[in-house]
Amino acid sequence: MSESIQLYSFVSFDRGSRVRWLANELGLSIEEHRLDARAGEHRGAEYRKINPTGLVPAIVQDGVTQFDSAAICLHLAETHRGAQLALFEGEPGRAEFLSWYFFAASTLDAATYPLMVYKMFQPDPAMLEASTQRLMPHLATLDRRMLGREWVCARFTIVDILLGHGLELQQRCDVNFAEYPALAAYHARLKARPAAAGLFAR
Template identity: 35%
Template structure:
């Protein structure tokens, strides 16, 4: 059954949906989770009607479908302003808020993914790649997390959540350098109660699937 907000969350606990789960826990409103396995479930026509890419996460909120983790985070932060996860329209902090959230979704993720796959931008083609080089992306990331407690002023926002998710994952799996600034930032944002709740929910789902009897 739909909840009062009409908010449905499509995810897999071993996906970028973990970031969106954290955002949902920060919002604190009821939501219904639809778990999808990789493979046929995500490729089925019913789900492809929600996300033609056949991947998670996605949300449906009162008839509106949003895909892509950064877009979902930005959407939910605006849809539930009482959670205080986004500077309001007209606030000058809206600039750095959007800047660093979409830096993470674009240049940072591209740089980290290419490094993980062993791809190096050919010399002289850095501008074509968009992020320049992995080293430049890491330096920009350090700039983002070193200017204050959070990337858009003194208050935690969805941009910190999204950026922090990238940093926490990257530090754990070695795709982001272990610079002191990154570790301090992750310690600060990753210890939030909503982050801990979200990780516990998804980790329990993973454990339950690992121990489930074969069908």
């Protein structure tokens, strides 16, 4: 049997929450290691032995160390294949799954990060508004995708977990989904999953 996942993060809503959400979906246990971001603990030599990039999240499990939330989620989904939380090699829809996964991990993530900066870390309403305007075409894309669909791919997958986290952050940064009803309904479905309950409140 595998040991608990040792998870290194700062707070409940950083990218570590993607790993927490997936662990809940998979019924895996987590031991939390909260780093002190203000003290720069993540940049120290000790933590860099776990994550050479000096960022969170990172995990250690059964002697294996891994960093980058999207890589961790893909690896966990692949090593718990029975839970069917990815579309796997050889399955129809695999190519499309990868496209949406990278959209969530790169395109949407990169467009969401400036909102966090200008809302929380260096508050600047004008820059927040400009960043929100740059995000909107991506939300329109996702809204079109979600018309008549429950999840982004043929079943609930780690794509939805990454997107659910992104939508949660955007809402914290005052993004209004009213123009995008299919997206708003998708966000509500994501938040209603038992594995997501209380996830961002801790």
